[in-house]
Structure formats: structure tokens, C-alpha cells
Amino acid sequence: MKVFKKLGWFFKRERKNYTGGIIMLILVALMELVPPQVIGWVIDGIRQETLTAEILGQFIILLIVVAILTYIFRYFWRIMIFGASYRLGKILRASLYNKYSQMSPAFYQKRRTGDLMAHATNDIQAVQATAGAGILTIADSLITGGAVLVTMAVTISPKLTLMAMIPLPFMVILTSYYGTLLNRGFKKAQAAFSMLNDKTQESISGIKVTKTFGYESHDQEDFRVLSDDVVDKNLKVSKIDALFDPTIMTVIGASYFISIFFGARMVLDDAITVGQLVTFTTYLGMMVWPLLALGMFFNLIQRGSASYARIEKIMETENDIGEEYLIEDQPEGDIHFDIGAFNFPGEDAGGVRDVRFTIERGATVGIVGRTGSGKSALLRLLLREFDTVNPEDIVYGSHPLRDYNISNLRAQFGYVPQDHFLFSTTIRNNIAFSNPDMDDALIHEAARLSQIHDDIEAFTYGYETVVGERGVSLSGGQKQRISIARALILDPEVLILDDSLSAVDAETEERILESLQSNRRGKTNIITAHRMSAVSHADLIIVMDAGTITEMGTHETLMAEQGWYHDTYNAQALRESLKSSLEDMAEGRRN
Ligand SMILES: Nc1ncnc2c1ncn2[C@@H]1O[C@H](COP(=O)(O)OP(=O)(O)OP(=O)(O)O)[C@@H](O)[C@H]1O
Numbered sequence: 240m241k242v243f244k245k246l247g248w249f250f251k252r253e254r255k256n257y258t259g260g261i262i263m264l265i266l267v268a269l270m271e272l273v274p275p276q277v278i279g280w281v282i283d284g285i286r287q288e289t290l291t292a293e294i295l296g297q298f299i300i301l302l303i304v305v306a307i308l309t310y311i312f313r314y315f316w317r318i319m320i321f322g323a324s325y326r327l328g329k330i331l332r333a334s335l336y337n338k339y340s341q342m343s344p345a346f347y348q349k350r351r352t353g354d355l356m357a358h359a360t361n362d363i364q365a366v367q368a369t370a371g372a373g374i375l376t377i378a379d380s381l382i383t384g385g386a387v388l389v390t391m392a393v394t395i396s397p398k399l400t401l402m403a404m405i406p407l408p409f410m411v412i413l414t415s416y417y418g419t420l421l422n423r424g425f426k427k428a429q430a431a432f433s434m435l436n437d438k439t440q441e442s443i444s445g446i447k448v449t450k451t452f453g454y455e456s457h458d459q460e461d462f463r464v465l466s467d468d469v470v471d472k473n474l475k476v477s478k479i480d481a482l483f484d485p486t487i488m489t490v491i492g493a494s495y496f497i498s499i500f501f502g503a504r505m506v507l508d509d510a511i512t513v514g515q516l517v518t519f520t521t522y523l524g525m526m527v528w529p530l531l532a533l534g535m536f537f538n539l540i541q542r543g544s545a546s547y548a549r550i551e552k553i554m555e556t557e558n559d560i561g562e563e564y565l566i567e568d569q570p571e572g573d574i575h576f577d578i579g580a581f582n583f584p585g586e587d588a589g590g591v592r593d594v595r596f597t598i599e600r601g602a603t604v605g606i607v608g609r610t611g612s613g614k615s616a617l618l619r620l621l622l623r624e625f626d627t628v629n630p631e632d633i634v635y636g637s638h639p640l641r642d643y644n645i646s647n648l649r650a651q652f653g654y655v656p657q658d659h660f661l662f663s664t665t666i667r668n669n670i671a672f673s674n675p676d677m678d679d680a681l682i683h684e685a686a687r688l689s690q691i692h693d694d695i696e697a698f699t700y701g702y703e704t705v706v707g708e709r710g711v712s713l714s715g716g717q718k719q720r721i722s723i724a725r726a727l728i729l730d731p732e733v734l735i736l737d738d739s740l741s742a743v744d745a746e747t748e749e750r751i752l753e754s755l756q757s758n759r760r761g762k763t764n765i766i767t768a769h770r771m772s773a774v775s776h777a778d779l780i781i782v783m784d785a786g787t788i789t790e791m792g793t794h795e796t797l798m799a800e801q802g803w804y805h806d807t808y809n810a811q812a813l814r815e816s817l818k819s820s821l822e823d824m825a826e827g828r829r830n
Pocket residue numbers: 348583584586589590608609610611612613614615616617657738
């Protein structure tokens with residue numbers, strides 16, 4: 240029942256529809272009371288020889304009118320009550336989706352995609368059913384059941400009605416016990432479904448890896464185990480579910496037995512007529528649905544409340560990144576890092592230590608270092624994917640990052656993440672992601688700057704080529720350059736390339752860097768890389784190791800220091816020159 244209280248806001252909002260729907264249900268219940276009465280009157284009419292053709296004709300017309308009215312009222316309650324419940328589904332889906340899109344990466348790190356998808360599908364469906372079929376079943380069981388009971392008591396015999404109802408309390412006790420079991424079982428079944436959902440999503444995304452490693456049979460086995468678990472848990476739910484109907488039917492059977500046993504004696508004692516006993520038992524037959532509906536109602540609200548609790552848990556999760564801000568201004572100026580220590584949420588070690596440097600406005604800053612040294616961590620802190628403990632740790636212009644409206648802050652950045660992602664749409668739409676109405680000339684210009692224009696033109700459908708899961712497969716370097724074009728088109732105040740040149744050859748890298756230099760004058764660029772050549776022209780180079788800065792300076796000063804940068808730069812330059820000599824030799828041999 241708690242779930243109804245929690246959905247109070249929605250019932251209030253849809254007051255008119257629910258009131259209208261319930262009035263329609265009351266009218267249907269009243270209409271349904273007429274036929275048994277007519278049957279009783281006809282039987283008594285025959286027995287007392289008072290039934291004429293004219294009276295019978297009137298009864299038939301009455302039954303036809305009742306049937307037509309019932310049809311109309313049924314049609315309207317469905318539209319009103321089920322229509323409202325679909326709107327609840329829509330509202331819940333929208334707020335859940337909004338919540339998902341507001342949450343920080345830390346939220347997604349802790350949760351499985353399949354689980355989040357299950358909330359948006361199965362759980363919402365279960366809550367929607369509570370507001371639709373749940374309301375119908377409780378209203379119907381109370382209205383029809385109540386109306387039938389009152390009619391039985393008033394028009395036939397209160398004593399017989401009371402006796403017929405003796406078995407009812409057993410049913411109430413048993414069904415509420417089943418309800419508790421059902422809630423527990425349903426929660427487990429939903430959790431198992433989430434796991435299966437997650438497995439399916441991951442297997443499909445990782446199908447290439449699975450096939451390359453010949454892991455299909457293991458994968459199928461993993462899937463089978465999870466699928467069996469879902470079946471198992473749902474079977475348990477069904478077993479509890481299956482107890483409702485027999486219990487109700489047993490109770491109804493007992494009521495029938497009592498009614499016929501005592502009713503027949505009352506007929507013999509002339510307390511009621513045979514027609515009245517037939518009407519009474521027909522009414523009793525009409526109690527089957529309200530009682531079944533009561534059972535279904537318990538079932539539905541248990542499912543609904545289990546699902547609502549799962550949705551609520553997500554909705555109540557606080558975003559790690561605070562949304563409050565102090566100033567509405569666009570951030571601009573130098574960016575100062577003064578981080579004493581930062582750990583990723585839930586981690587005691589790793590993260591970043593003693594990172595202090597300034598990125599001057601308009602400068603190009605390169606961040607290099609071994610893999611896992613904390614390069615991306617710095618960028619993610621700058622983008623406020625995570626927050627440092629101390630707000631003053633990163634200051635943009637004259638205010639800490641956290642003082643700015645997060646949308647204003649992020650609007651300053653053009654970010655090309657390490658794990659570039661293309662949407663399942665055309666190349667054009669991928670590049671013009673920030674503004675789909677963007678002029679084609681601008682899109683082509685951004686593609687030229689990121690050295691991908693010629694590749695795109697070579698495709699049969701050019702910029703209209705569909706990429707992503709449903710489209711053509713692009714090379715890693717092509718995807719990277721499309722991602723760069725997507726960021727460049729914004730002409731951002733700060734361009735962030737997180738290892739975004741790793742999949743292009745040295746020559747293409749050189750051309751991209753040159754076009755950045757000439758086209759982004761006065762704008763800031765932050766480039767993380769494994770190839771020193773990608774940062775050697777930078778105004779400031781930061782070398783990271785184990786989460787801290789080990790070297791800092793320009794190419795010249797770092798070369799003079801003869802540290803990690805110097806060694807890596809020389810080793811890479813040697814490798815590169817050897818590679819081009821070998822290529823030249825191979826070319827010479829071919830000619
Ligand atoms: N969300 C996270 N939660 C916990 N630890 C993390 C998280 N992200 C990164 N780390 C850890 O922080 C450290 C630095 O990671 P980071 O991604 O910044 O390295 P990187 O220098 O960019 O590496 P690469 O060159 O391989 O991209 C690593 O040890 C990594 O495992």
C-alpha cells in the first residue's frame with residue numbers, strides 16, 4: 240500500500256481521470272447487478288405463473304440496455320485509468336533519463352549498464368501496472384464486491400450473506416502472506432534480470448573480442464547460467480503467484496457450499512424463494528472476480544513497490560559533483576593547478592599528489608608520462624568529472640572551478656577523450672554533434688583541420704556515411720580524427736586532446752599539430768600523449784609519474800635536464816628515423 244502513498248503526487252495530478260474511471264467502474268458494477276435479479280424474477284414468474292410474454296419482452300429490453308451501457312462504461316474506464324498509467328510510465332522514464340544524464344562518471348563506474356536499463360524498462364512497467372491494473376483491481380474488488388454483497392444482504396438475506404462470507408478472512412490472511420513472499424521473490428527476480436541484461440549488453444558490445452579469442456562457448460555458458468537464474472527466480476515468483484487463484488477458488492467453493500446448504504433449508508422454511516436462491520448463488524459467482532482481483536491487486540502492488548523502491552534508490556542518489564555554483568560568468572584566463580592530494584572515489588591510493596602548475600591562457604601545454612601516471616586524471620579533474628576535496632585546488636581565471644555553473648565551465652572546453660566514441664549516425668552529424676544545424680562549410684573546415692576531410696570524401700556517401708554500431712567500420716585513426724573535428728568545430732577556449740593522436744601516423748600528427756598552431760592562436764590547448772613529438776612544440780611540458788610531476792619545462796629545458804623526457808624523446812626519435820630509413824629502403828627495392 241505504501242507504493243500508493245508514494246504515488247500520491249501522481250494520483251493528485253490525474254485526479255479527474257481516476258475519479259472519472261472509478262465512477263465508470265461503479266456504474267459497471269451497478270449494471271452487472273441487474274441480470275441476476277432478472278433471472279430470479281423470471282424463475283419466480285414461471286413458478287408463480289405470473290410471467291407474460293410482455294413482461295419477458297420488457298426484461299429482454301432491460302438486459303440489452305444494460306449490456307450497451309456496460310460496454311460504454313467499460314470503454315471509458317479503460318481509457319481513463321490505463322491512459323493515466325501510461326502517462327506515469329512516461330513521466331518516470333523522463334525523470335530517470337534526466338537523472339542518468341546528470342550523473343557523474345563515478346555513478347556509472349559503480350553501476351552496470353544492464354541494471355540501469357532494467358530500471359528504465361521492467362521496473363517502470365511494474366510501477367505503471369500498479370497505477371493501472373492495480374487501481375482497477377482494488378477499485379473493482381471493492382466496488383463490485385461491495386455492491387454484490389450489499390445487494391445480496393438487502394435483496395435476499397443478510398443472514399445467508401453473512402454465513403457465505405465466513406471463509407473470507409482466511410483468504411485475506413493467506414493472500415497477504417503470499418504478498419510478502421512475492422515482494423521478496425520479485426526483488427530477486429528483477430535483480431537477476433538486471434544481471435542478464437548487463438551480460439547481454441556486454442557480450443554484444445564485446446562480440447569481436449569474444450570471437451577473436453574463440454570464447455563463444457564460454458560466453459554462451461555464462462549466458463546460460465544467468466538465464467537459468469532468471470528462469471529459476473521467476474519460477475519461484477510464479478509458484479507463489481500460483482497460490483493465489485486456488486486459495487481464492489477454495490474460499491469461493493466453501494462459500495458456495497455454505498450458501499447452498501443453508502439457502503436450501505431457508506427455501507424449505509419459506510424464508511426465501513427458489514428464484515432468490517438462484518439469484519443469490521449467481522451473485523456469489525460474481526464474487527469470484529472481485530476476490531481474484533484482490534489477489535491480483537496484492538500481487539501487482541508487491542511488484543510495483545519492489546520496482547518503485549529500485550527506481551527511488553537511483554533517483555535519491557546524490558551526484559558526486561555538486562551542482563551549486565556562485566557565479567554565472569564564463570570562466571576565462573589562466574588555469575592554476577594546486578593539488579595536494581586527490582584520490583578517486585572509494586580508493587585510498589593512486590590518484591594525484593602534489594601537482595602544482597599553471598596553464599597560461601593561449602598556451603599549449605603537453606602532459607606526458609608512463610601509462611597510468613595520472614595524465615587523464617588531471618584532465619578529468621579539470622572537466623569536473625571528479626572533484627578534489629579542496630575547492631581551491633583548481634582555479635580557473637580568478638575563481639575555483641566549483642564556483643562556476645558547470646554548464647558554463649564545460650562550454651569552455653572542447654574535449655577529445657581517449658576512448659573516442661562515435662554515435663550511430665552520419666559522419667556529418669557526428670562532427671556537428673554540438674549543433675546539428677551547423678553550416679556544411681564549417682563542418683568541412685573542422686574536418687580539414689583534423690586531417691580527415693580527404694578520407695571522408697573518399698567514402699561512397701561522403702559526409703553522409705553512417706558510422707557506429709549500425710554503420711561502416713572506421714579505422715582507429717579515422718575515428719580519432721572525427722572526434723577531433725567534433726571538438727574543433729566548437730572553436731573552444733580550451734582544446735583538450737587526451738591521447739588523441741595515438742592512432743595516427745607521425746606525418747598526420749605533424750599536420751594536425753601544425754593546423755592547430757595556425758588556427759588556434761590565443762586559445763589554450765592541452766595535449767596528453769605517449770609520443771614526445773606530439774608535445775615537443777608546447778609552451779610547457781609536464782612529465783607525470785605515479786600521480787605526481789617529475790619534470791616540467793619546455794622541450795629545450797627538459798632536453799638539457801637529461802631526465803625521462805630526454806631519454807624517451809631520443810629513443811622515440813631514433814625509432815622513428817630507423818623506421819623511415821627501412822621504409823625508404825623497401826620503397827627503393829620496389830622501384
Ligand atoms: N575512476 C577511477 N577510479 C579509480 N582509479 C582510477 C580511475 N581512473 C583512473 N584511475 C587510476 O588512476 C591512475 C591514473 O590513471 P590515468 O588514466 O590518469 O593515467 P594516464 O596517465 O592517463 O594513463 P594512460 O597513458 O594509460 O592513459 C591509474 O592507476 C588508474 O588505474
